[in-house]
Amino acid sequence: MKVLVTGASGFVGRYVLECLLAQGQEVLALASHANALPHDKQVEWVQADLLDPMQTTSLMQSVKPQALIHLAWFAKHGLFWQAADNFDWCSATAHLLHAFHTAGGKKIVIAGTCAEYDWTQGVLCEDSTPTHASSVYGKCKDVTRQYVQQYCQENGLDWVWGRVFFPYGPGEPAMKFIPSVLHALAQSQPVACSHGQQLRDYLHVSDVASALVHLLLHTQTKGVFNIGSGQATRLMDMVNICTKAFDSPSPVHFGAVKVSADEPPVILADTSKLQATGWQPAVSLQDGLAAYAEFVKRPAAC
Amino acid sequence: MKVLVTGASGFVGRYVLECLLAQGQEVLALASHANALPHDKQVEWVQADLLDPMQTTSLMQSVKPQALIHLAWFAKHGLFWQAADNFDWCSATAHLLHAFHTAGGKKIVIAGTCAEYDWTQGVLCEDSTPTHASSVYGKCKDVTRQYVQQYCQENGLDWVWGRVFFPYGPGEPAMKFIPSVLHALAQSQPVACSHGQQLRDYLHVSDVASALVHLLLHTQTKGVFNIGSGQATRLMDMVNICTKAFDSPSPVHFGAVKVSADEPPVILADTSKLQATGWQPAVSLQDGLAAYAEFVKRPAAC
Numbered sequence: 001m002k003v004l005v006t007g008a009s010g011f012v013g014r015y016v017l018e019c020l021l022a023q024g025q026e027v028l029a030l031a032s033h034a035n036a037l038p039h040d041k042q043v044e045w046v047q048a049d050l051l052d053p054m055q056t057t058s059l060m061q062s063v064k065p066q067a068l069i070h071l072a073w074f075a076k077h078g079l080f081w082q083a084a085d086n087f088d089w090c091s092a093t094a095h096l097l098h099a100f101h102t103a104g105g106k107k108i109v110i111a112g113t114c115a116e117y118d119w120t121q122g123v124l125c126e127d128s129t130p131t132h133a134s135s136v137y138g139k140c141k142d143v144t145r146q147y148v149q150q151y152c153q154e155n156g157l158d159w160v161w162g163r164v165f166f167p168y169g170p171g172e173p174a175m176k177f178i179p180s181v182l183h184a185l186a187q188s189q190p191v192a193c194s195h196g197q198q199l200r201d202y203l204h205v206s207d208v209a210s211a212l213v214h215l216l217l218h219t220q221t222k223g224v225f226n227i228g229s230g231q232a233t234r235l236m237d238m239v240n241i242c243t244k245a246f247d248s249p250s251p252v253h254f255g256a257v258k259v260s261a262d263e264p265p266v267i268l269a270d271t272s273k274l275q276a277t278g279w280q281p282a283v284s285l286q287d288g289l290a291a292y293a294e295f296v297k298r299p300a301a302c
Numbered sequence: 303m304k305v306l307v308t309g310a311s312g313f314v315g316r317y318v319l320e321c322l323l324a325q326g327q328e329v330l331a332l333a334s335h336a337n338a339l340p341h342d343k344q345v346e347w348v349q350a351d352l353l354d355p356m357q358t359t360s361l362m363q364s365v366k367p368q369a370l371i372h373l374a375w376f377a378k379h380g381l382f383w384q385a386a387d388n389f390d391w392c393s394a395t396a397h398l399l400h401a402f403h404t405a406g407g408k409k410i411v412i413a414g415t416c417a418e419y420d421w422t423q424g425v426l427c428e429d430s431t432p433t434h435a436s437s438v439y440g441k442c443k444d445v446t447r448q449y450v451q452q453y454c455q456e457n458g459l460d461w462v463w464g465r466v467f468f469p470y471g472p473g474e475p476a477m478k479f480i481p482s483v484l485h486a487l488a489q490s491q492p493v494a495c496s497h498g499q500q501l502r503d504y505l506h507v508s509d510v511a512s513a514l515v516h517l518l519l520h521t522q523t524k525g526v527f528n529i530g531s532g533q534a535t536r537l538m539d540m541v542n543i544c545t546k547a548f549d550s551p552s553p554v555h556f557g558a559v560k561v562s563a564d565e566p567p568v569i570l571a572d573t574s575k576l577q578a579t580g581w582q583p584a585v586s587l588q589d590g591l592a593a594y595a596e597f598v599k600r601p602a603a604c
Contacts, residue, residue, distance in 0.1 A: 082449070084393065084396035087392035087393040087396060087449075088393050090392065091389040094386035132434060139441065142441065143388075143389075143441035146441065150384055
C-alpha cells in the first residue's frame with residue numbers, strides 16, 4: 001500500500017518510516033523544506049509546506065496515497081503549549097484531510113496527544129475520560145480530532161486518532177526530561193530533578209511507531225486509541241534506571257527543581273482498547289533506557 | 303477614542319457602530335470586501351481581509367486604533383457549527399491581536415459565545431461553569447479566548463471577552479428562530495415549531511451592542527463577561543408574544559419539529575458580573591419583539 005507520512009523527518013516520523021518499510025509498504029515521506037530531505041534509498045522523500053493549502057492540494061494530486069499517517073504539527077520545545085501556531089496546524093490538518101480524500105485516499109492515522117484529556121483524572125480512557133485540555137496545544141488537537149471524526153464519518157474514510165502519551169528514545173529534543181538526564185550523566189554533571197514522585201506513562205518511540213502502523217495496517221476499528229504502555233512509572237525510578245547505565249554516575253538532586261501547584265500526580269493511559277487490537281509493546285523500560293544511555297554515551301550523539 | 307470595529311457590516315456590528323457613535327467615539331468600521339462598504343458620513347469604512355495576515359498588519363499600521371471591538375468570525379448559518387473555517391478565524395484573531403498591539407493598541411473587546419460552555423450545566427457563570435463546548439465553533443472560540451487572555455496578560459493589554467448568548471433583532475439571518483417565526487406570521491403561513499419548552503437567554507441586539515461598548519468604555523475590569531439578559535424565556539412564550547403582534551395570526555404548531563435528544567433544556571446567562579459594572583438592558587422582550595414584528599411587517603423588510 002502507498003502510505004504518505006507527514007512529519008517524516010521528526011522524532012516519531014523516522015521510526016514510523018522504519019516500521020512501515022519493515023512491513024513491506026511503499027513509503028512516501030514528506031518534509032516541509034527541501035534541505036530537510038534525507039538521502040534514503042528505500043523511502044521516496046517529497047517536499048511540501050502543509051501550511052500552504054495550494055501545496056497540500058498539489059502534493060496529494062501528484063502522489064495519490066491510499067493511506068496517510070499525519071504526524072506533522074508545530075512542536076517547538078517549550079513554545080508549542082500555548083503558541084498561535086497551533087491554530088495554523090488545525091487549518092492545515094483540515095486542508096490535508098480534504099486533499100487526501102479528494103485524491104482518493106482511504107485511511108488516515110493522525111497523532112493526537114494525551115494533553116487532550118483532563119489531566120486531573122489520572123487514568124485516562126478514550127471512551128470515558130472527558131477531553132478537557134488545559135493548554136492551547138491540547139485544545140487545538142482535541143478540536144481537530146472532532147473535525148476529523150465528523151469529516152471522515154460524512155465522507156466514508158477510515159480514521160484513527162492516536163493519543164500519544166510520553167514517547168522517549170534517541171532523536172527526541174535534547175531539552176526533554178530523559179535526554180536531559182542522560183546527557184548530564186554522560187557529561188558527569190550533577191542532575192537536578194523535581195521531587196520525582198510523578199507517575200507517567202512512557203513508551204519507547206519505536207513502540208509508539210509500531211502502534212501507529214499497526215492501527216493503520218492491521219485493524220478495522222475506527223476511532224480514538226491511546227498510544228501508551230499502560231504502565232505508570234515514577235519519574236524517580238526512571239532516573240534511577242538511567243544512573244545504573246553509568247559506572248560512576250554523578251549525583252542526582254531530587255527536589256532541586258520546583259513543580260507547579262497544578263502538576264498532575266498521575267498521567268496514565270488505559271491501553272485496553274489498543275491492546276485488544278493485538279498490539280503489544282516490544283521494548284521494556286529497562287531495555288529502552290539502557291539502550292538509550294548507550295546511544296547518548298557515543299561521542300557522535302551529542 | 304479611535305475604535306476599530308471588525309465584522310462591522312454584520313448583524314451585531316451595525317448596532318455596535320450606532321452605539322459607539324452615540325457615545326461620541328471616533329469609529330472606524332472594517333469590512334472584508336470593498337463592495338460591502340456602506341456609504342456613511344459618520345463612520346469611516348476601511349477594507350481588509352483578516353484571513354490575510356499581511357492585510358491585517360498593513361491595516362493596523364495605517365489606522366493605529368487605540369481600541370478594538372472584534373466581532374468578525376465565520377458565521378454562515380447552519381454551517382458555522384462544525385466548519386474548518388473556524389480554525390482560520392482562530393489564526394486570524396491571533397494575528398489581529400498581535401498587529402493591534404504592535405501598532406500601539408491598548409484595549410480589545412472580543413465577541414465570544416455561550417457555546418463555549420458545557421450546556422448541560424443550564425445556568426452558565428463565567429467563573430464557575432466549565433467551558434466544554436460540543437461544537438467545533440464553540441471549541442475554537444474557547445481556545446481563542448485562552449490564547450487572547452494569555453497574550454494580553456503577557457503584553458499588558460486590557461481585554462474583555464464577551465460571551466454573547468441569544469441576540470435577536472432586525473438584521474439577523476432570516477433562517478434563525480425568531481425571524482423565521484415572524485416572517486411566517488407576516489406571510490400568513492402556519493408556523494412549525496418544536497415543543498417550545500426550551501428556556502433560553504435572549505437579548506435584543508441593541509443591548510448586546512450596548513453591553514460590548516460599555517465594557518470597552520466604562521469598565522476597568524478585564525476578563526470574561528456573559529452578555530445576556532439574565533432572564534430565561536420559554537421559546538413557546540416568545541412565539542406567543544410574536545403572534546400577538548398580528549391581528550389574525552396564522553396557526554402555530556408546537557411539536558411539529560423534532561428536537562435532538564441532546565437539546566439542552568436551559569441555556570441561561572448568569573449576568574451578575576456584567577450587571578455589577580453598571581450596565582442594564584434597555585429593551586424588554588415584549589417591546590423588542592413587538593418592534594421587530596413591526597419591522598418585519600414593512601414591505602421592504604423582506
